[in-house]
Amino acid sequence: MKALLTIEQLSIKLQDKNILSMLDLSLNEGDILGLVGASGCGKTTLLNTIAGFIKPSEGRVIIDDNFLSDGEYCLPAERRQVGMIFQDYALFPHLTVKENIAFGISKRSKAEQLEQIDRLLTLLKLNDYRDSYIHQLSGGQQQRVAIARALAPKPKLLLLDEPFSNIDARLRNELMLEIRQLLKQFKTTAIFVTHNKDEVFTFADKMAVMAQGRLLQLDAPSIICQQPNNYQVADFLQLGSWLPCQVNLTIAQSLIGKVHLKTSDPKQESLLYLLVKPSNLLLKAATDENNQANAQVEYISVTEQGYHYYLNSIDDPANDKSLAFSKLSIYSDIALSLKQKVALSIRPHDYLFFDKPT
């Protein structure tokens, strides 16, 4: 499939600080990309650069074979055919719903404008509010107007900056599905920024994880969840807990047992971290000779299915301190008490080991 957006070696330096470094990204026509990352990682800067509000220090932004930024050349924002939905919606308070939607298509004929406005008002269920002012609408309605306004000029690419952050949690999911359907209907390519991974799972076809101005991984959300490519991605997405292991060729030794690797770890690191999901762990409350206690309960919360525990390693002078673990997350229907000692073991699964970045 043809790439609609291509970003090559993009770097942004603001006040001698690297905000984005050598970033590459490609997006196919009709794709919806969810951009996640911690606050300050450069997500919004990337969006603003694509929109044309920030001039890149280096690199190129290409949409549909047209260069938007390349070296000193930077096409003004208003000529990029890139739409944007702002976090606060940026709706014009002095205009009605209808006038807001017509804002970006004022150069078209009146008949065309009306047709487009009517279509969007109907699609977004805003017909009853066409002559209302923005302050007369609810948060959800305002967001619909923002979407209608952004879609009216038929942008090649739509950027959404944390579009759901101001929406009530109960409405959010419903609205996300609705907007996704709409974007698909319009075959609109979109990038949306969020720091909520769950929003990406609901809304996006692809997911990109950013940290410190770099793109760490770009793939389908399901693939990233199954195969995160580094420690930061798995850690940011909270895909599991971390169990320190001493790896020696095909054997990884931890405080809750050893696991045999199918092949020797190519990184040849001595201390690596195994990503363990709650389902990868086996918990036994009763300890005996075969099931020696190797962890203790540090935190308990009640869930609908049973209990959620955080377990720490037992403070034993005989243990290798570098292998001590904390906050291993596990769900169980066994009732335990705080500081209770338990036996924990690892179920066989596809092991994922990572270096911990310093």
Place this chain on the structure above:
Amino acid sequence: MIALYNTKTWTLLSYVIALVLIIPLLVMLAGGVSASAQLFLHLWQTVLPSYLENTLLLAFWVLLLALFFGVLSASIITQTNIVCKQQLRWLLLLPLSMPAYLVAYLYTDLFDYAGPVQRSLRVWFDWHSPSDYWFFDIRTLPGAALMLALVLFPYIYMLTRGAFEQQDQNLIRASRLLGLTAKQSFFKVALPLARPAIAVSASLVLMETLADFATVQYFAVNTLTTAVYDTWLGYGDLGAANALASILMLLILFVVLAEQRSRAGLRHQSARPSLKRELIQLSLGQQLLASLFCWSLVFLGFLLPIVLLIIMAVQYSDITQLSALVTTGGNSLKVSIFAATTAVLIALLLGLYQRLHADKYRKIPLQLSGIGYAVPGTVLAMAMLSTLGPLDHWLNGAVEFFGFTAPGLILSGSLFAIVFALVVRFSAIANGTIISGIKQIPQSLDYAPASLGVNLVGSLTKVHLPILTPTILMAWLLVFVEAMKELPAVLLLRPFNFETLSSQIYQLISDEMLEQGALGAILIVLFGLLPVVLLNKNKEKV
């Protein structure tokens, strides 16, 4: 912040305008600095020490009195259960609309030896000559200070009241829980928290005092402003006038810097101003005293002077006065409309430049253009004369060189000089209002038009200017009213035979004939009420 646009014409225009607005001041300062040492020595050996002493003494007394009136009244209104609080809350602002020279004249008329008060006293007590009794002399330096304080204290009242009302009530509640009584909490928490607002308002009062010309001139108190006026008009010595004006400007610069220094790091943000304040309950005696104090300020600062003016107007107005009023009023309107429109256009150009342009130093033009507000009208007039006079001569020379008839003093001898001076002096008001309006517009609205394919012109005409319309009207009105009231700059710069309302009233006051201009004076007060009403409305919205 990400800046959006990068047009060179806008940058050039902004810097040129800002420079044009401050060039007269620079020329005057250069004239003052380059004045011969001999001239300074002469001034120092003759009049300068007494001018300086009078100026500083006047500033001290006005500040002391205005602080007493302003802080105490703001405290009573916000912290106690005084009766008629809602009425007093805005009535205490009214003296702001009263020019000090009018109050000075009216009270002199009232309390002078020949005035109705002393006349009545002499009749009642059968006194025959001044040696029979003591009565305070109002035409003195303390008298001038009292007149100025009576009309300037609302600055302190307004800002201090605002500070008290915006204070985080949880701080007050915390102090009460820690064992302080309501009064102790006021003195140990509320008052120290209001210090930044008091400092700002005090500096405003000081600037207005140092800039005052008509009151001190009428009371024959020689300060630096009157000295500049006399040196130029009386002795025609531009160099000495420039030198005195420069000293005055440095004195004001010192006030501005001192205020900023005293306030550094003292900005208090309020998180919960809307929580209900616990009021100090006044006893009956305290109620009476507090009411007497507040109502006296309203009475002496506004009600009595306006009633006296109305009586004068009713007794002395005739048709000739009305026709004179139409002419001078028309002149005032003309000058003020030009000044307000120009100042607002400049403020918009520079304010939007600051907001939308990519220039790294985009704040500088706006900051430069506002400097004139700290400059007294007298000093500004000197600056205009020092700049436009030589420019006129150069222009005339150039025109004659090409064989045409010299056009005369087209810059320094026309309305241009007055309008220019008013724009320099009041640009800061337009700037402040426009910038506060621009700040209300969310940053995302700057970007939204571009994301919808609309360019800078479209963005300005369809988004920014329509949203700013109420702010633009407010800024225009505020400058318009200030320009209507401005006296010293107009007095020194007006063309021959050209009178505005304020200059005519000043002339009549000088000739002890205010009765002839009472209608015009009422008109000035009414115009002065407009911003007071607007300010009060805005404060109530907060």
